Amino acid sequence: MFTVQLEFTHHHLQNPLSFILRAAQIYSDKIALIHTDVTNPVVYTFGIWAQRIQNLAYALIKAGIRPGDRVAVIAPNSAIITPINTRLKPQEVTYILEHSGSRLILVDYEYAHLAQSSKIPVIISNDTGRAGDPYESFLTNGRRLSEEKGWAGLDAEPDENAAAVLCYTSGTTGRPKGVITTLRGSYLAAIANAFEAQMNRDSTYLWILPMFHAAGWTFPWANVFAFATQVTLRTVDYAYIWNHLLHSAVTHYCGAPTVQIGIYSHPLARRLPKPVTAIIAGAAPTPHLISELEKKGIKPVHVYGLTETYGPFTRNYEQASLAAMSLEDRARSMARQGHAFATAEEVRVVYVREENEDRPLKDVPRDGKTLGEIVTRGNIVMKEYFRDPEATKKAFRGGSFRSGDLAVMHPDGSVAIMDRSKDIIISGGENASSLAIEQELASHPHVLEVSVVAREHPKWGERPMAFVILHPQHASNWRGRHHEFECDLKQHAKLRLPGFACPEWVEVVPELPKTSTGKILKTELRKVAAKL
C-alpha cells in the first residue's frame, strides 16, 4: 500500500478538483458551460460553476454521503460523478446501482424510469437550473453550509491514489465491469489531453462524446485545466451539432468514426471558417472519413484507449512526411494506433499468453507482422475493477494491464491493432484480422460502413463474413442488384487481401447493431451470421 504523509511543503496531492478552483480564481467571469438547446437554457461562468460545485459538496455531506461512498449519476451530457450509461436497459442499470453500492442517485427527468425500482434515495433534475427544480432544491440544502464554511470547510481527500470515478464498461460480453480510476491518474490524464489537443482559454469544446464513456476521456477536467468553454448537448443531434460548429466558435470535439460519418454527411454540413480538431477513437479513420472531414475543415486526430486507461493511451503522431503522401497512404499511416500518449508510461505488444500463464511478458519483434497483445503500465492505467479482485488479478497478470487487443509493433515503435482477441477469424489455420479486412473493404468507394466477423465454414473452420452499409450517393445504383455489388466487393478484396482473408459472404444491410458508445456489436453480427 501507499503511505503518503503530508508533512512536506513540496508534496501536494494531484487532484483535478484543483483545476476548477484555479479557473474560478483566474477567469471567474469567463463562460465555462453553455447549455442552451433546452427549454430553460443556462450558461455558467467558472465562478458560478465553482460555487455550485461547493454547494453540491455540502448538499452531499448533508445527505449523509461520506468519503468512499458512491453517488450514481444518470443524465445526458450535462453532469458527471459516477456516470451511468443512459442507453442501458433498466435491469442493467439496476445491476450497476447494486454492484456499485451507490448511496444516492442523481437522475435526469428523462431517465427517471431507470431509477424507479431502486431503493436508494433519488434526486431528480428537470434540467432547468431554476428554483423549483428538485436538483436545485438539493443544491440549496448545501448553500447555507457553503456560505458559512466555504472551501476551507471541505476536507480534500488525503491520498492521491484514492478512487476518483467509478465508470462501468459498456460490456459487449458479459456483465459490465466497474473501473476505478484515481485522483492522480485523472489529474495527469486531464493535463495530457489538454496538452495533446493544444487547448487553451480560446478553445470551445463540444460535448458529442458521452460523458459516461470512460468519464468523457477526462475532458470534463481537461477543459477546465485549459480554461476552455464547454458546450453540452442532451442528445447527439446533428442539426444542433452543426449549429454549434457554425455559430459557437467550437474548436474541439471527440467521437467515434460512426459519429463522424453522421457529422460530415448531414445536410447542414459545410466548410467551417476556422479549423476544428476531431479526436477520434474506437476504430481507425478510413481514407473516405479523413477526406470528408478535411473537406469540412475538420482535422482528425486518431487516438486509442479503453475505459481502463482513462480514454486515450496512444496517439497517432503526425510525421513530417505525412504532408507529401497521397490520401490513401495518409489514411494507411493514420490507421495505426501509434505511440504512448503524453503521461502514458509504456505501451508494449507482447506474445499472447494462456489464461493462467505466469511467464514474464515478452515483446514481439518490431516487424509489423507478429501478432501480440497490447499491454500497458503507468499513471493513467486504472487502479482496479470495483469489487472484483479476480478480474483485477487477471487483467494485471504479468505486471501490466492486458488490453485484450491484438496488435503488431512496427519498426518505428508504433502500435497497430489487428483485432480484439475474440474478433480474430481463424480461417484455414491462419489468423485473419477482421479490422484489416474492414480497412481494405472500406476503401471501396461505394462502402459507407463495414463490419467483418467469423462465420463457421465446413472446410476452413471459419471464414470472414462482411456486413456492409452502402454509401447513400451510390445505394440507388445497386438497388435490386446487391448480388452484383457483392461480387464487385469480393473482386476488390481479392486484389488487396490474401485468400484466407477474403470475405466468403457479403451482406448489404441498412444499419449495423451498435453499443451505446457507438461501437459495432460483433456479438450480434456473429449471431446473425450463424443463423443464415
Add this chain to the structure above:
Amino acid sequence: MFTVQLEFTHHHLQNPLSFILRAAQIYSDKIALIHTDVTNPVVYTFGIWAQRIQNLAYALIKAGIRPGDRVAVIAPNSAIITPINTRLKPQEVTYILEHSGSRLILVDYEYAHLAQSSKIPVIISNDTGRAGDPYESFLTNGRRLSEEKGWAGLDAEPDENAAAVLCYTSGTTGRPKGVITTLRGSYLAAIANAFEAQMNRDSTYLWILPMFHAAGWTFPWANVFAFATQVTLRTVDYAYIWNHLLHSAVTHYCGAPTVQIGIYSHPLARRLPKPVTAIIAGAAPTPHLISELEKKGIKPVHVYGLTETYGPFTRNYEQASLAAMSLEDRARSMARQGHAFATAEEVRVVYVREENEDRPLKDVPRDGKTLGEIVTRGNIVMKEYFRDPEATKKAFRGGSFRSGDLAVMHPDGSVAIMDRSKDIIISGGENASSLAIEQELASHPHVLEVSVVAREHPKWGERPMAFVILHPQHASNWRGRHHEFECDLKQHAKLRLPGFACPEWVEVVPELPKTSTGKILKTELRKVAAKL
C-alpha cells in the same frame, strides 16, 4: 517520509527522463538540438541525443558515480545536470563544488580555470562533438556497456520525490544556497511550462536564459515533452540571437527584461514574420518594453518565480478586457505577477511575521494595498536547501515556502510584488516600494532602465535614490545637462507618486551592476549611494 512501493501497475514514477525516451520513440529523426554558432557545429536528433544520454549514464556509472552523488557541470548553455553559474568567481565556484560534495566535474574548455584548483576528477569538453574531444572519449567509455545493456541495464530511481537537480541560487546576499528539486516536481513543472507556453512539435526554443538559472526553468525538459527543437548559444550575443530569430524559425524564448532591451534595441532588430513568445521574469515589463517587443512581433508573457519554485510559479493571465486597453493600462495590468501557474497549487500573500514567530499564516485582505509576503506550497516548490536544515526550516516555517517577496493581493486574486523585503525604502515611516517607483520612472520616455534604492537621509531616515540609464535615442539631448534631466524626472515623479516615494536624488549612469542572471545588484547600488 514517503513510503512508496511500486506494487501497482497504475502507479508510475513521474520522472522527466521519460520525456526523452518517448521523444526518441515517436520522433527519432526530428531535430532536437541545434548548436551551430561554434567552430564545430553539431545538430542532434532525438534518437541520437537519447543514445548520448544513455552513453553518459553508463560512463558515469563506470566513473564510480552512484545514486545520490552530485555531478557538477560548468558550461555555457549546452549541457545540464548540476549546473553551476559560469559567471561566478573561482572562489565562489570552489565553495559550491565543496558544499555540493560533487564527485565529478564536467567542464567546458572556456571555464576550465574555474575547476583548476579542485581535487575532484574533471572531464573537459572542447565543445566539438567529435572524436578526440575529452568529453567524447568519456562518453565512449559508456558506449560499450550501453550497446550491451541498453536502457534495461539502467535502474530508474525508485522514488519520485528523490533529488533531481541541485541548483545554487545566485546569492545577491551571503553564500549561495543549494536548492534541491525532485523528479516529481521537475516532471510537473516541465509539463506546466510546455502547456503554458503552448509549445508543440512545430516549436523552436532559443536558449537565451542561462540553463544554470533555476535549471533553465525546467525548459530543457519542457521542450522535449513538447517535441520542440532547442537552439543553444554559448553566449548571449544579440547578433546570433537575431540571426536565429530571423532564420531558425524560433517561436519561444525566456529572459529577464534587461535581455529583452538588448534584443529590441539591436541594429539587426526588425519585425518578425511569425509571432514569437517571450517569457519574461525577474522584473515586470515596462510599457516601453511591451510596446517595443510588440513592434517586433514578440508577444511578452509575464511570469514570476524563484529557483526554489523551479522557475515560474505565477503568471499574469491575459484577461479579455486587455485588448481594449491603452498601452499604459495594459502595462499596468501586465505588471502584476498574477495567479498560480499550471500545477502550482497555492499562492498566498500573508502578514509578514517575525523571524521565529510560529503563529499560523494569515492572509492579507484582497485590497491591493496591504503589504504581505508571498508564500507558496505545492508540487513545484523545492524539497530543501542542500545540507542546510536551518535554512530549510526557516524557509518552510508555517508550512509554506516564504519567498521573501513583498506583495499585495488584488480583489481578483492576483498578486503584485511591491519589493523584495530588503529593498523596501522606509521613508518618513512610510513603506515605499522601490519597484513601484521604478515602474513610474520607467514611464518617462527618455529612460531606458532605472533602479531605485534607499539612501540615508538625516530627516526622513531613508529616501529613494534613482540610478538611470538614458535611452540611446535621447542621451545626446541631455549631454552636459544631466542636472536638467534630473529635475525633469523628479517633476515626472511628483505627478505620479506620493511625496515620500519621490526620488530625492537622481544619478544618470552608463550602466547598472547586474548578477550573472541579469538581475540588478541593488546591494552594489546601495554601497554607491552610501559613498556619495
